[in-house]
Amino acid sequence: MEKQKPKVAIQGIKASFHEEAAFKFFGEDIETIECKSFKQTFDQLQAKEADYVIMAIENSIAGSILPNYSLLMNYNFPVVGEVYLPIQLHLLAYPGVKFEDVKVVISHPIALRQCLDFFDDYPNIQLIEGTDTAACAKRVRDEQLTDTVAVANTLAAKLYGLDVLERRIESNKKNYTRFLILTDHERAEKIKANKASLCFQVSNQVGALAKVLNIFAEADLNMSKIQSMPVLGKRNEYNFYVDVEWNEREQYDKAITQVLKYTQNFNILGEYEKNDTV
Known part of the structure; x- marks a missing residue:
C-alpha cells in the first residue's frame, strides 16, 4: 500500500515562502493545502483536513509576527x-x-x-502591494503582463515559468524567517527534543519575571527568545513567550518544576528538536 503524503497547511499559494519552508522541513514529497489566512491553516488541522501547519513566527528584519502567538494559545496545537x-x-x-x-x-x-534600496535607483517604477509574493508572480503569468513584474522567490519563477530579470534584490542579504511546525497531539508524542516553546504569566510584583529567568539560567538552559504580549482585556497583565534550549533533559525538567511555583497559566506550547541552520 502506498504511503500517504503528509498534508501541510500553508498560508498563501503554491511557491509562496511558506511552501518553500515546508519543502525545506519535510522534503518535496508532501501535499500542500493553500489557505488564505493563518487562522484557516489551524482550522484545516482542527478539521483533520491537514496533518501539519507551518507558520511564520518571526523575521530577522520585521521582528515577531504577534497575531500568530495568539493562534498558538487559542488552538493549543503542539x-x-x-x-x-x-x-x-x-x-x-x-x-x-x-x-x-x-x-x-x-x-x-x-x-x-x-527591496527599497534597489527600487530607489528606479523612481519611475511604481510599487503596488499585493496579497502574496507567489500570487503576484502567478498574476504576471496568468495575465501575460508585459509592463509589470513581481518580486518573489525562485520557486515561483520555476512554477509559473517566469524569467528572473534581477537576482537577490533584497537590501539585507542576511534576511531570514523562522517558521514553526504544528500538528495534533497524537503525532506530537514521538518527537525527541532539546528545545521548548513556553508561555506563562507572572505576578505583577518587583522581580517576579527575573526570578523565573534566573531559574532557567541556573539550570544552564539557553533562552533563545522572549516575547511579551498583553493579556486581552486585562490591564498590566502579560503573557511571556519564551524559547529555551538544553543539553540534558534532566536540567529542563528540573527547571520547569521550579518555574511552576512562580508562574500562572503555565503552558508548554511544544517540545522539539532545535533546527536553526539557515
Whole structure:
C-alpha cells in the first residue's frame, strides 16, 4: 500500500515562502493545502483536513509576527519543529519582457519594503502591494503582463515559468524567517527534543519575571527568545513567550518544576528538536 503524503497547511499559494519552508522541513514529497489566512491553516488541522501547519513566527528584519502567538494559545496545537528560511527576493517577468519595459512592480508589502534600496535607483517604477509574493508572480503569468513584474522567490519563477530579470534584490542579504511546525497531539508524542516553546504569566510584583529567568539560567538552559504580549482585556497583565534550549533533559525538567511555583497559566506550547541552520 502506498504511503500517504503528509498534508501541510500553508498560508498563501503554491511557491509562496511558506511552501518553500515546508519543502525545506519535510522534503518535496508532501501535499500542500493553500489557505488564505493563518487562522484557516489551524482550522484545516482542527478539521483533520491537514496533518501539519507551518507558520511564520518571526523575521530577522520585521521582528515577531504577534497575531500568530495568539493562534498558538487559542488552538493549543503542539509545536513539533522549526525551520529557518533565508528570504531571497528576485524580480520575475513574463518571458521576453526586458527590464526597460518595466513600469510596475507588484508583491507583498513586506517583500517590497525589503527591496527599497534597489527600487530607489528606479523612481519611475511604481510599487503596488499585493496579497502574496507567489500570487503576484502567478498574476504576471496568468495575465501575460508585459509592463509589470513581481518580486518573489525562485520557486515561483520555476512554477509559473517566469524569467528572473534581477537576482537577490533584497537590501539585507542576511534576511531570514523562522517558521514553526504544528500538528495534533497524537503525532506530537514521538518527537525527541532539546528545545521548548513556553508561555506563562507572572505576578505583577518587583522581580517576579527575573526570578523565573534566573531559574532557567541556573539550570544552564539557553533562552533563545522572549516575547511579551498583553493579556486581552486585562490591564498590566502579560503573557511571556519564551524559547529555551538544553543539553540534558534532566536540567529542563528540573527547571520547569521550579518555574511552576512562580508562574500562572503555565503552558508548554511544544517540545522539539532545535533546527536553526539557515
